[in-house]
Amino acid sequence: MSAELKAGVFVLMALASLVYMTTRLTENRYSKMGTKRYHAHVKDATGLLSKTKVKMAGLDVGALENITLVENHAKVTMQIAADIVMHSDARVAIKSIGFLGDKYIELFPGTDSKPKLEEGGTLAEGSVGGGIDELTSKTTAVVDNLREITQLLKEALKGSGEEEDSRLDRILDNMENFTAGLSSIEKYGELADRLNEVAVNVREITDKIKKGEGTVGKLLYDAETIDKLNSTLSGVNKFITKADKTALTLDAHAGALANTGGSKSYFSVAFQPTYDKYYLVGVNTAPAAKTTVQKTYTTNSATGVTTSETEEKHPRAVFINAQFAKRFGDVVARLGLFESSGGLGLDYLFLNERLKLYTEAYNLGKSSGSDRGAQVNLGTEVHFFKPIYLWGGGDDLISKSGRNLFVGAGLRFTDNDLKALVSAAAGAAR
Numbered sequence: 001m002s003a004e005l006k007a008g009v010f011v012l013m014a015l016a017s018l019v020y021m022t023t024r025l026t027e028n029r030y031s032k033m034g035t036k037r038y039h040a041h042v043k044d045a046t047g048l049l050s051k052t053k054v055k056m057a058g059l060d061v062g063a064l065e066n067i068t069l070v071e072n073h074a075k076v077t078m079q080i081a082a083d084i085v086m087h088s089d090a091r092v093a094i095k096s097i098g099f100l101g102d103k104y105i106e107l108f109p110g111t112d113s114k115p116k117l118e119e120g121g122t123l124a125e126g127s128v129g130g131g132i133d134e135l136t137s138k139t140t141a142v143v144d145n146l147r148e149i150t151q152l153l154k155e156a157l158k159g160s161g162e163e164e165d166s167r168l169d170r171i172l173d174n175m176e177n178f179t180a181g182l183s184s185i186e187k188y189g190e191l192a193d194r195l196n197e198v199a200v201n202v203r204e205i206t207d208k209i210k211k212g213e214g215t216v217g218k219l220l221y222d223a224e225t226i227d228k229l230n231s232t233l234s235g236v237n238k239f240i241t242k243a244d245k246t247a248l249t250l251d252a253h254a255g256a257l258a259n260t261g262g263s264k265s266y267f268s269v270a271f272q273p274t275y276d277k278y279y280l281v282g283v284n285t286a287p288a289a290k291t292t293v294q295k296t297y298t299t300n301s302a303t304g305v306t307t308s309e310t311e312e313k314h315p316r317a318v319f320i321n322a323q324f325a326k327r328f329g330d331v332v333a334r335l336g337l338f339e340s341s342g343g344l345g346l347d348y349l350f351l352n353e354r355l356k357l358y359t360e361a362y363n364l365g366k367s368s369g370s371d372r373g374a375q376v377n378l379g380t381e382v383h384f385f386k387p388i389y390l391w392g393g394g395d396d397l398i399s400k401s402g403r404n405l406f407v408g409a410g411l412r413f414t415d416n417d418l419k420a421l422v423s424a425a426a427g428a429a430r
Helices: 003-025 132-158 167-183 186-210 214-221 223-244 415-429
Strands: 035-042 053-056 059-070 073-081 091-096 103-108 122-125 247-257 263-274 277-287 292-299 306-313 316-328 331-338 341-350 355-362 375-385 388-395 404-414
Touching: 003 388, 035 059, 035 091, 053 073, 059 103, 073 103, 167 186, 247 277, 247 388, 247 415, 263 316, 263 404, 331 355, 375 404, 404 415
Parallel strands: 035 122, 053 103, 091 122
Antiparallel strands: 035 073, 053 059, 059 073, 091 103, 247 263, 247 404, 263 277, 277 316, 292 306, 316 331, 331 341, 341 355, 355 375, 375 388, 388 404
16 A cells, blocks of 8 residues: 555544544534523623533533623523423522632522423522632621721720820729729739739830831731831732632644644643633744755676665744634634744634634745745644544645645643542542
8 A cells, every 4th residue: 555545544544533533523512412502690691601600510501691681680591401300499609610710500499399391591799619710708707807907906005086095094094093992902002013914014005106116016906017018908809809810721733744744742831811812832843954965876797787866854842832822702812923934824613612613824024936835724623522523624734845735633621620620630549
């Protein structure tokens, strides 16, 4: 079997696999019975977007279809597995996946004793504990309580604006009067002296606090310390808010080139500060555009005939990728460096982001006679078992000599996947 025939059979098998997986993915992933549509009104839909997952007991049971604004509330429409029985007290809650994860909708179908809720019904919004949102709200409550306590202490030590002496000053005066009365009684003279000494010590401490001395004094009376404390608490709240919206993704994939032989491999890191944009940096290796030709000449001493053998070598090259991506619904536009050359890319996501089609164009400033001409790639990703996906398509399609079909696979981990791996490794080590 010739090399060309082997490559053709390989490519046909890869395309058949992609068609089969695409067909399988079109089947309903939540239930064999299909899905039903339900609605819910939520006060805050921040972080929710089309195709946001609906989970129950940690498993995917549906997806968000759309969001509309109705009377100062967000109305969300969801497709939920039809085999889940919904009741009149069913409710939903918006939660976060981990500390840096995305938002999802937690579903509580209700109690069996309640009447069933028909398709198209409206679910109430509930509240559940254990999420990053509750941690943020508790942190804010602790900060508010701390400020209230310090204010009460300040009033107790300083007194109100109309009073010359504070409450604590009056208490100390009463203690001194009390001990003075006790000192007249010989039996309690020693006790009175000790109480008087305690009152004097307490008064000295409160005087130092009023002067802003010591930790408590600076906390209550030093304006600079109070400003620094407020700034620190505000910074903590801002950090928690930003971290809740940040995601990190690691990706590695490789594929075999069917026409010229060899392979291409990629590694990248994507930093996603918001759901609709991300920054990607990475490297990839691929056969270089230049080929090295080595000729060997052999002369037969008996016949005097000289023969030559030619061998072409394709050295590998390392390229840099650095891109900015912006999402518009199911379309993602990318701009930046593609294999160390300026260019742009366009991705289209569908089937709940389990299938991606993309095109890339770069090196556009090069002429067709240079070592690397303008390059256009078309490809697809099929995600059938997280974090593994299939990768295939056409590489350098407008080039006559460098045109290739490729097929391969990849691994893609989010920060939540990495946390799960670290936790599993730690558990195995114990």
